[in-house]
Amino acid sequence: MRAAVLEEPRRVVVADVPDPAPADGVLLRMHAVGLCGSDLHTWRGHHPFRKPPVVLGHEGAGEVVASSDPGFRVGDRVAVLPAMSCWECARCEAGHPHLCAGKRVPGGGWPGMLSEYFAAPGRVLVPLADEVGYDEGALIEPLAVAWHCTWGVEAGSSVAVLGGGPIGSLVAAVSRIRGASTVLVTDVKAYNREFLVQQGVPHVVDPSAVDLTGGNFSAAALGADPAGDGFDVVVVASGHPSCLVEAFALCRPRGRVVLLPMFAGPLSVDLNPVVLKEVTVQGSTIYTPADFRHAARLINDRVLDVRPYITSSVPLAETPEVLTAMDAGIDHLKIQIEPTR
The missing domain is CATH 3.90.180.10 (Medium-chain alcohol dehydrogenases, catalytic domain)
Known part of the structure; x- marks a missing residue:
């Protein structure tokens, strides 16, 4: 063969x-x-x-x-x-x-x-x-990855996804299926941003044009968090080191940052925001058989086209x-x- x-x-x-x-x-x-x-x-x-x-x-x-x-x-x-x-x-x-x-x-x-x-x-x-x-x-396989990493997303959650490629765009879709009230996706590529807009993602941002770490950009800027505390869940779907700084800045106190990519090598990043806001940092690797079967149901039933x-x-x-x-x-x-x- x-x-x-x-x-x-x-x-x-x-x-x-x-x-x-x-x-x-x-x-x-x-x-x-x-x-x-x-x-x-x-x-x-x-x-x-x-x-x-x-x-x-x-x-x-x-x-x-x-x-x-x-x-x-x-x-x-x-x-x-x-x-x-x-x-x-x-x-x-x-x-x-x-x-x-x-x-x-x-x-x-x-x-x-x-x-x-x-x-x-x-x-x-x-x-x-x-x-x-x-x-x-x-x-079904990449959708299972997205389903597995969003287990902490609940109805009414605010979610930021850093990286709008294949996995990041599916994470955004699954977050909406799980009931997230606000979903933000960032990506430097115009092609990916246009695709996300076409799929109905409510907030799509070019991180090279917006300062995501300046303290004045959070879920509050999208009308989802009047207190200005940030996003409940931040999913890092890009391997660029700058995404970690952005993730810790965007996450609310006692929120969750989920890491999806395998990084090219060791990273140096300021962890003080993690300590000061008591942020939980969670790795996510592939999926369980139950995740895979759930992703199959989403596709077989056309819950997600x-x-x-x-x-x-x-x-x-x-x-x-x-x-x-x-x-x-x-x-x-x-x-x-x-x-x-």
């Missing part, structure tokens, strides 16, 4: 690789695989554990072509939860399988999904509704060119690869 293989940093080739063994229970023909920031980090050679040679891709949906799992039949359409936890360690038993030290993920103990076929156990597969396309199914988030879909052979274009800063939200083309 063909697959997109990262042979060395910044060099991807579409090559023939061995077909996956169906020993894991279900064999899929992949129809849609999204490219995300972590794929780009891997391509650049910066990812902490995905190292070449490796098949890229972990946001996928496909069709069952063979199954020894009684829960799935040939022809079923599914999305893949790309994490296989051991379900035996203390972290798994405590209800945190996404933190399992022994979990396998595509590119880390498990092949990537940018291939014509992919093998997976039935327990990580989620059915797609008949009217939902494979391209929408592949967006994710089709506008898909910028384009291209054949597998164009993967090298797409990654080069993403690295150069091409305007996009979500580019997907169709391994069957």
